[in-house]
Amino acid sequence: MARTGAAEQTERTGRPNHPEPADGEEVYRRLLDSSARLSYDPAVEIDWDAPLPEEHYGLNPEWSTLYGTRLWDEMTERQRVTLTRHEVCSIMSTGIWFEMILQQMVLRDQYLKNPGSAEFRFALTEIADECRHSIMFARACEKMGAPAYKPKRLLAEAGRLFKATAQGEMAYGGILVAEEVLDVMQRDWMRGEDVLEIVRGTSRIHVVEESRHMKFARQEIRERLYGAGPLRRRLAAGGIATAAFVIVSSMVNKGVYAAAGLDPARAVAEVRGNQHRKAMMRTSSAHLMAFLADNGLLTDRAVALYRRVDML
Structure with missing residues (x-):
């Protein structure tokens, strides 16, 4: 992976070369304003009684672990x-x-923080x-019979x-990875x-609302x-990468293959060698990796863990 200027600066000094963070209270007030304008109740936004067309997938086939x-x-x-229906339900369950x-x-x-603060x-x-x-994902999985x-x-x-045990940047880093x-x-x-x-409806709701959560985590x-x-950054980098490893490793349960009438052992073996899936995972992680690099959170140990789950 090519080193960014910020990453090179981090290696030399332990401190990324970036400006002082934006005023937190102002960021949090904007997020609260956004929440007031763009929040959804899945109980009424999703038509839970609508039939599921037999030919429709649970997720785009290109995102299936076996595609390719x-x-x-x-x-x-x-x-x-x-x-694909069982895969998306496994991902939702991990969520x-x-x-x-x-x-x-x-x-x-x-x-015990100040309840009057926007944060x-x-x-x-x-x-x-x-x-x-969580309730939305649970209802969706029940509807799909998974x-x-x-x-x-x-x-x-x-x-x-x-x-x-996770605190501060390690806790919010783990949150950011999953989101x-x-x-x-x-x-x-x-x-x-x-x-x-x-799936399209629950995804739309989640994308809109999680965009605020990601901004909150980045600010924190x-x-x-x-x-x-540098020591604190190395410790945080290792903890966040470990959380990423656990999350990504758990996303698709091998039970989904038996549910589709496949040999789980063969399916898991083909997933491990699936270059298309590896490329999709790297694509989905690109923005996250750039943020971690800019904040001095891509140490050698962290990079090794991200590569094991194809995030780099």
């Missing part, structure tokens, strides 16, 4: 539709899992958004540890004419790291 493999070419159209972690970290961070009010607004998103896909036990316990990767995917899904309307990271030394 020999196995994909061998699958029937019904298997492809079924697979619910991490939204539960996110809410706890934000609440813990705001504990405090927006933090609680974000938590309210995430509650609605099971509750859960992370592996070891990863679930790693998430439990992260939510209990950025899903945002790129959902921007494609909501435009997919052959994608289920229930910039503020917490302004003037920080």
Whole structure:
């Protein structure tokens, strides 16, 4: 990966060469204004009773983990539709899992802070958004008839540890990782004419509201790291990369392949070698990687972890 000027500056001094963060309270007030104008209630915005057309996918086929493999070419159209529906529900289930972690970290961070500040009010607004998103994803998965896909036990316990201990830039960095990767995917899904309307609708709501959450997380990271030394940045970089590894590793449960009538062992093997999927993951992570580099959060150890899950 080519080094940016900011990344080179970080290596020399431990401090990225960027200006002082924007005034936080002004940023948070703008986010609150945006929330007042552009927020949605999925309970009324989504037609939960509408039938699901049999030929519509759960996500754009290009985002399927098997797209571009020999196995994909061998699958029937019904298997492809079924697979993409289970894949999107697995991603939504991972989203619910991490939204539960996110809410706890934000609440813990705001504990006893000034309730009169715009930061405090927006933090609680974000938590309210995430509650609605989790309910929305849960209803969508139920509508598509998918099971509750859960992370592996070891990863679930790693998430439990992260939510209990992560603070400051590490907590908000983990939040940003989860939101950025899903945002790129959902921007494609909501435009997919052959994608289920229930997925397109939930994606539209999530993209609009999560754009504010990402701005909030970036602002928090910039503020917490302004003037920080190299040791703190290395620790944060490692923690954020570990969170990214856990999140991305958990996005698509291998149970989705059995649900589509496939041999899970063969499917997992083909996914591991799928160059198309690797390229899509790198594309979805490009903006995030640039932000991390600019803030001194792409150390060698972090880069190695991002490469293991094809984010670099």
